[in-house]
Amino acid sequence: MRDTVLHFGTLDSDYQKVLKRYAEGYGLEFVATPRDHRDWRNGTLPKLRRAAFVFIWNGWQGRGPLTARYCRRRGIPHAFMEYGMLPQQETFYIDPCGFCGDSRLCGDLGWVTPEDMRRLSEKREELRELHPCEDNGDILVPMQIFADTQVLYHTPYDTMQEFVADLKSIFPQDRLVIRPHPNGVQDYSKYGLRVQSGKQIGYMEAMSKCQAVVGLTSTCLMEAAVYGKPVLALGDCALRQHGPLDHDRVAAGSLAMTVHRHKGDVAPILERFGLRPLGAATHKGAA
Numbered sequence: 001m002r003d004t005v006l007h008f009g010t011l012d013s014d015y016q017k018v019l020k021r022y023a024e025g026y027g028l029e030f031v032a033t034p035r036d037h038r039d040w041r042n043g044t045l046p047k048l049r050r051a052a053f054v055f056i057w058n059g060w061q062g063r064g065p066l067t068a069r070y071c072r073r074r075g076i077p078h079a080f081m082e083y084g085m086l087p088q089q090e091t092f093y094i095d096p097c098g099f100c101g102d103s104r105l106c107g108d109l110g111w112v113t114p115e116d117m118r119r120l121s122e123k124r125e126e127l128r129e130l131h132p133c134e135d136n137g138d139i140l141v142p143m144q145i146f147a148d149t150q151v152l153y154h155t156p157y158d159t160m161q162e163f164v165a166d167l168k169s170i171f172p173q174d175r176l177v178i179r180p181h182p183n184g185v186q187d188y189s190k191y192g193l194r195v196q197s198g199k200q201i202g203y204m205e206a207m208s209k210c211q212a213v214v215g216l217t218s219t220c221l222m223e224a225a226v227y228g229k230p231v232l233a234l235g236d237c238a239l240r241q242h243g244p245l246d247h248d249r250v251a252a253g254s255l256a257m258t259v260h261r262h263k264g265d266v267a268p269i270l271e272r273f274g275l276r277p278l279g280a281a282t283h284k285g286a287a
Contacts (some may be wrong), residue, residue, distance in 0.1 A: 002052040002076075002278050004031045008044060008067050009057020014261040015081065015092060019055055022266050026280040028052055040066065051076055052277035058082035058099050059149040068098075077275050079266075084258045085219050086123070086226065091258050094266050096273045100154040100217040101236030104273065105253050109246065111272065112253045120226065120252035127227050131208035138177045140196075140210040141167060142203065142220035143188070145181050155216045155235035164191045166234060167214065177210070179203065179220075225251040 005023035007016060007030070016032055023030035031051075033044050040063055048054065054071050056064050058080050071078040080098050084091030097104045144151050146160060157163045167176055178188045178195045188195045196206060203220060204227075207213055213224040216235035225231050225239060225247050233240040238250045259266055267283040270276065276283070 002050055004029045004047070004050045004052060005277060006031050006033065006047050006051040006054045007057075008033045008054060009060045009064065009081075015057075018092065018259065018261070018264045018266060022283075023053075025267055025283040025285050026052075026277050027284075028277060028280070045070075048074075048076070052279060053275075054078040056080050058093075075278075077278065079270060079275065081266075083219075085223050085254070086127070086258075088219065090261050092261060092264060093254075094257050094259060094269055096270065096275055100150050101241075102154075103238055104257075105238035105250055106236075106241040109242070109249045109253060112249045112256065116252040116256045117248070119255055120248060123226055123255060124228050127204070128208070131204050131227075133228070134209045135211050136209050137175060138210040139171050139175045140177050140179060140207055140213045140224075142179045142213065142215050142218045143181050143184060143186070144216055144218050145184050146186075150217050151235070154237065157216075160186055163216070163234070164188075164193070167193075170232075171214070175211075177206075179206065222251065222254050226255060 005019060005028050007019050011032070020030040031047055033047060044067065048067070048070060054067065054076055056067055056078060058064070059082065068078060079094055079096045081092050081094050082099060084093045093099070095103050173193065176193050178193050180186065180188060180195065180197060182198060204223070207220070207224050207227060207229060210229065212230040212232065213221060214232045214234070215221050217233065217237045221231050221233055221237070221239055230244065231239050231247060239247060242250050257269055259269065265285055267285055271283070
């Protein structure tokens with residue numbers, strides 16, 4: 001009998017609370033697969049056989065894609081989650097297909113509603129009130145960790161040198177401003193580019209003052225799109241898949257798939273795409 005909502009991935013307590021509320025709303029049991037659970041066959045697989053819905057934490061290397069493939073083969077509805085944006089510490093993303101090049105945002109955007117566009121307009125106005133828009137001519141480049149799953153799966157680069165070489169060929173070198181990832185160890189000064197750390201200036205402030213933002217697949221690119229800055233993505237993601245004229249719709253869709261850590265309800269987002277647990281009736285939180 002499929003009577004559980006299974007979570008596969010991170011042990012973040014806020015994340016698990018969001019999913020537990022989701023399960024309870026359908027009268028189902030919430031089951032977590034521990035982060036250090038290495039035995040997929042004897043540990044995760046028996047739980048999958050009881051699952052009416054599965055949530056997969058993004059970036060869980062080979063085991064996440066394996067779980068997703070199993071769900072697709074068995075017809076088990078599932079969705080992917082990761083840390084969100086504006087700010088990342090307070091939100092989660094949810095996507096029925098995956099992230100970056102796999103995201104639902106990469107396909108047809110007909111599901112983005114006028115209400116979503118209105119919300120984008122309000123959020124943009126809020127952000128620009130806090131960080132007034134300027135143009136100092138800089139091309140801001142938020143970096144990622146090159147061992148990150150999204151970089152491995154969704155970019156054409158094998159080395160940092162390749163990415164930097166592309167940047168230098170596209171833009172005048174004196175306009176590029178590199179923002180290292182907070183958890184990165186790469187020394188970018190050796191490439192002869194300006195480097196700007198988060199200790200010098202916050203990302204939102206730096207982004208609001210630049211001319212444009214360029215990167216791979218970073219969430220920072222989507223934050224810039226929500227703010228309304230020109231964005232160029234060199235990795236596989238919705239902001240590359242869709243042209244600049246559609247970036248507002250991409251940004252609005254991204255906001256629509258963002259949930260608050262403490263007040264978030266993922267049921268309306270998933271039901272928008274026709275997803276609910278197997279055999280489940282309407283979520284008790286539905287109007």
